[in-house]
Every structure is written in C-alpha cells, then in structure tokens.
C-alpha cells in the first residue's frame with residue numbers, strides 16, 4: 001500500500017474546491033515522476049501510469065498515487081485509467097507526458113521505418129487525444145486543465161528528429177484546436193526544454209545528456225503553471 005506523503009492542499013485556480021485530482025502519464029521516471037512528486041507535495045490526489053510496473057509502484061510509494069501500469073496506446077488500459085479517475089470523484093488536470101522517441105538511433109526521414117513512426121504516432125498523438133476524449137466531460141464540469149508535453153523538435157528542423165518532431169507538431173496542433181473548441185478548460189502545450197532523462201540519453205548519449213536540466217527543476221514550473229492558470233496556449237520553459 002502506498003504511503004501518503006501529502007500534507008497541505010493548495011487549490012489551483014479553476015479547480016474544484018475539494019482535493020484536486022490529476023492523471024499523469026509516464027510518471028515512473030523523468031519529468032513525469034518529478035511532476036507527480038511536485039503535485040503530491042501540493043496536495044493533489046494522483047492517478048499515475050507507465051508500462052513498467054516496478055518503477056511505477058516505486059513512484060506510487062513516493063507520491064501516494066494510485067498506480068495503474070500499462071501502455072497508453074492500449075484502449076483497454078486507457079479505459080482503466082478513466083475508470084480510476086471517475087472512482088476518485090473526477091479530474092482537474094490531465095498531463096499527457098508519456099512519449100516515445102520513435103526509431104533509435106534517430107534516423108533521417110529518408111530512411112525512417114514507417115512501422116516505428118506509426119507506433120510513435122499512436123503513443124504520442126492518438127493516445128493523448130484519446131485520453132482527452134475520455135476525460136473531457138469531467139474536465140469541463142470541473143473547469144479543469146490539460147497539459148500536453150511537447151518539445152522544441154515540434155517546431156525546429158533538427159536532423160534525425162523528424163519522426164519524433166512530427167508527432168510533437170501534431171500534438172501541438174491538436175492542443176491548439178482543442179483550446180479553441182473548449183473554452184471551459186485550460187489547455188497548455190509545453191516545451192519543457194532539454195532534461196537529463198532516459199529519453200534524452202537514448203537520443204544523444206549519456207555524456208551529452210548529462211549537461212541538460214534535472215527534471216526536478218522543471219516540475220515546479222509546471223506545477224506553478226497550473227496554479228497561475230494563464231490562458232490556453234503554447235508554453236516554453
């Protein structure tokens with residue numbers, strides 16, 4: 001059973017007055033784990049997910065979260081997440097953070113394996129949209145918020161980053177249109193900047209990744225974004 005480390009409840013603008021609830025995908029390590037810890041420290045009730053159950057359980061022990069292991073690209077798993085959120089009374093914040101790099105080492109578009117691109121589109125674009133669709137009625141009701149974690153690769157032309165970058169460009173655009181269609185909720189698509197995580201290490205190697213920011217220093221920026229609740233839009237850390 002997870003230890004409850006939460007203390008004070010800070011209610012973010014627009015969230016329900018009772019203890020607010022967030023669903024954070026990819027919360028077993030990296031930015032997702034750092035954000036889950038920051039939200040838990042702020043009194044949030046959490047549902048977290050990732051595929052690897054051992055790391056996710058350890059994250060749940062640290063944050064007091066409800067942990068449900070699985071792949072966000074799997075519709076049955078997404079239905080389980082939506083049910084868990086419903087059982088906790090509703091949702092104030094959905095964070096689509098789980099993401100795939102696509103093919104590794106990062107290939108040029110000329111040689112990009114289309115099966116790997118299709119897999120990346122499923123986890124980076126279709127899964128976030130599907131989770132939004134499943135949680136939107138509750139988010140509308142509670143005037144909640146969606147954070148979609150993007151990347152500078154969504155807008156920059158970096159050799160090798162085309163496959164991953166196009167998934168993030170699609171995520172940005174769906175966020176932009178969602179913000180126009182759903183004035184009741186806040187939608188932020190966030191470029192968190194480079195962070196030294198497993199993903200960056202896989203992409204550029206440990207030596208280069210070592211110089212990037214610690215995700216623990218990025219998470220408070222996101223927690224503060226939720227508290228400030230600026231207008232929907234693209235956010236660059």
Ligand SMILES: NC(=O)c1ccc[n+]([C@@H]2O[C@H](COP(=O)([O-])OP(=O)(O)OC[C@H]3O[C@@H](n4cnc5c(N)ncnc54)[C@H](OP(=O)(O)O)[C@@H]3O)[C@@H](O)[C@H]2O)c1
Nearest residue numbers: 026028029030031050051052071072098099194195197199
């Ligand atoms: N690191 C950077 O420099 C950087 C820069 C810009 C943007 N970003 C973005 O920041 C976000 C977090 O990345 P990170 O660097 O923290 O990555 P990370 O350390 O590799 O963590 C990724 C997390 O997502 C989970 N995950 C991956 N695919 C999943 C799937 N299909 N279903 C469920 N969970 C899944 C992983 O756990 P399992 O593998 O066990 O599922 C893990 O918990 C991503 O959206 C990434 O694109 C990162």
